[in-house]
Amino acid sequence: MTDLAVPVDDLAPAVITEALRAGGHPVTVTGVEATAIGTGQMAGSYRLALDFDGDPGEVPPTLVAKLAVGPMDKRTSVAGAYRTEVDFYRDLAPTLAVRVPRCWHASVSEDATDFLLLLDDLAPAEQGDQLAGCDVVDAEAAAVNLAGLHGPRWCDPTLADGTLAIVTADEASVLTEVLEPMTSVFTDRFAGRLRAEDQEVLERVPAVAGSWLVGRGERFAPVHGDYRLDNLMFAPDHGPVTALDWQTVSLGLPARDLAFLLATGLSIEDRRAHEDDLVAAYHRALLGHGVTGYDLDACRDDYRYAMLQAPLIIVLGCAVGTPSERGDRMFLAMAERSCAAIRDLDPFALL
Template sequence: MALPIPTTLDEITADWLTSALRQSEVISEKTTVLARTVEVLGVGEGFAAELARMHLSYKNGSGPATVIAKIPTSVEDNRNGSELLGVYERELRIYERILGEIEVSTPRLYYGDIEVNPDAASQLERIRKMERLPIWLLRLILWFLIRFNKGKTFPSVLIMEDLSPAEAGDQVQGCDLDRAGEALEAVALLHAATWGDRCPQERYWLVSSAVAPRLFHAGALGARRGFLKNFGRLLSDHTRELYESTRTDNIERTIRLHREVPQCMLHGDFRLDNMFFARDGGFRALIDWQLSSFGPAVSDIAYFICGSIDPGVSEAEIDALLARYHRALESAGVSDYPLEDLHAHYTEQLLLLLARMASVDLLDLGDQDGRGADLVSVWIERLDARMARASSGR
């Protein structure tokens, strides 16, 4: 019997968990979740979802002492944008159909369900048709959809393995070079397992990161004024100059990177908040697959470095990280991607990131003094530091 899909964390009751965990054979038919207590997680860390650790007790058997529950965010603007991007179905399908087939460490999915948007399968074709529209009209359409799209929302839920006592990364705090290297070696396994001909086939819920370069460019342009108003103080003069240059050449840069570079599956939100590390050292697991796509591997690499590495780290040390990633990629079987190509594509990707960073202004970051605002501020400061490489042509 199909279970109702909870729309709040409070609706994930002990009775509901009993049925869900029995259906997925995590607990036996005789075992009952007797009680659960809720520990809300990730306040200010994620923009598309609400998370909680649920502490469980059982009758007539045993099961996981804790589980992680994930449902869509209740923040309206963020929920609307996430629904438009199809992030909730994407994550569930990736857990169900892809992650079990490739070498990447992730939490076990105990139970997942979603009310599927009946228009989701046709949305990809609509997006491709929108690509033909002029940029000014795309900007207007996006602004309207994000601000005034008050249509039906589609509930979803994931119940997952709790990775504790492993420690979650902290993007605001950042990480040292050893931990950064461990993360890059881990994502190299994902990239290598799906490299080139092994890349997953397109589905409506998993598409190329270049499926709509004009649409993404329009979104970034539409957010430009607010971005500069709210975060422009964090940009150096040379980064501002580079930012202005991306207004005209970013679409071609996106197309070029996807045409010239071997494609693979991307995590899409490869940053410290979505990683776990063992307490005694070493990478443990990667979470949150809502923004996954396929495209050039350097997209994940540049995104991580610009979001996690202290501004004081030298470009020589960044080169050492790129070399460490490249060695891991080759060790996993990739032989058609020279290190010098990785360097060149990384520099190109920096400029793409700079242009698209403006899109953070479309998000509801919560309180001005909260973690969401802090996260974006340190991200921009770290990105600004890496722009010296792009401006020097390295």
């Protein structure tokens, strides 16, 4: 994590008071103790212990603040992601059934280089561990929660009127151009640690990535884009799953999120043994959210097609992320698991 000193002015009692009052909570915050949490590279997250003058009503004594940090050039480069996350919490999340932290305040500056989210503190829930993976019970809970993102606005034409973007053919072409050199950087970086059969899979992806991204456009919904264990909070004793980090929301084939979750989060053995049941659980949850005209066979076929989501995100994420020992181990584990899934399911045959 880079040096993210607590931005005292941004988290002063007067600022938090104004933010909460803007959301209809008539409180006066007299004290804020901020503790940095998480390892975010695009934004800073802080647990806020709040003191109030008088009865705070329903406002809890601790909240989590997420805000822009770092030099302005870096913030400018990711301003679109800041705006996307604020728009998600402010406008889109209330129309969905996916479990996310309650949002007490969401605002973004006109140029989107500053933003502030005040969210529920989810403790004692714990962040998932992408490197360690998860068990089948937690994977099912995460998949069912994912259906709450996709189902309520499944193929909703009014989504095109909002801020969510769907990948165009021109954008897909640009991705194809940059993905090949990025893949070479990835395979060179992990030379000697990346299995030959996994490298072969990764090197096949750039040639088809553009057509894959724009394929199956007749089915769309909001997609998280990075729905993996590190972006999920798990309640104790296999309790509910809550999804975080909504900077990458877009419109796309819903199964991309499901394929990414299962291909990268489960061990190869667990995925092979349980993925049919997990896809079926996700599909049942979709039907429960009102999706019609989409049978289980079609869902399984989309899941197979969507497997190429994993190498795309792994290669791109590795290229833009700050190198670390844990990060390297994580990317290798994700590559190994997802390349095995691609060999098993052969999404290339569907292109």
